[in-house]
Amino acid sequence: MEESRSVPSGSGADPVRSFERWKNRYAKRKDKLRQRRKQKKPEWEVERETIAALEKRFSEINTNEVTRFSDFPISRKTLKGLQEAQYRMVTEIQKQTIGLALQGKDVLGAAKTGSGKTLAFVVPALEILYRQQWTAMDELGVLIISPTRELAYQTFEVLRKVGKNHEFSAGLIIGGKDLKQESSKIHNMNILICTPGRLLQHMDETSYFHASNLQMLILDEADRIL
């Protein structure tokens, strides 16, 4: 059978050839997209590269030149949390201690009331877990001991605010609540803030409470705790 093809008179364009050209272009574009999708790295790999780039900058931290949180090599998630809570410029205790803590050094800080000590340890606490790609599936990584319930609660609020873009779980163990209820949740926590008495009680009575993989121990107002 003969194929009939209608060409609009006067246009000069062959619709079959135009279609073929369009089909080739479409196939090429689709191929490019497929290649690009193939090259796209998985999220964990991108995150690992970002962490490696941050760690490279640790040795270059110059405390004297730090004025803002963004001068520290810290994660975008922490930085975003800080900015959303309107924290941009560092206070003296933050400037002097965050860099050392990021470098993995033990830090003993002392500064007067209201000088911003809480963020000086909350930021490194978030970063140490971030760097190890800690997830809510992992165990306890950071333990913060506060001398009083009020202080523990305040610290928890700061942690919640600044760490809201991370996926870690955090718990407050301060007594005054049902011990059994606390016990059932304690093993799911990546970061725990507790008062000394309640912590001891859980160490004695909660069989599955363990801190064998702890990455950071923080004693808030150590002089009152020790």
Ligand SMILES: Nc1ncnc2c1ncn2[C@@H]1O[C@H](COP(=O)(O)OP(=O)(O)OP(=O)(O)O)[C@@H](O)[C@H]1O
């Ligand atoms: N970098 C910052 N920029 C602006 N405000 C800040 C900064 N750091 C802390 N603050 C604010 O300063 C106040 C005191 O901070 P914080 O409670 O951490 O001090 P502190 O030294 O722990 O005090 P205390 O010894 O009473 O516990 C808080 O209201 C906090 O939000």
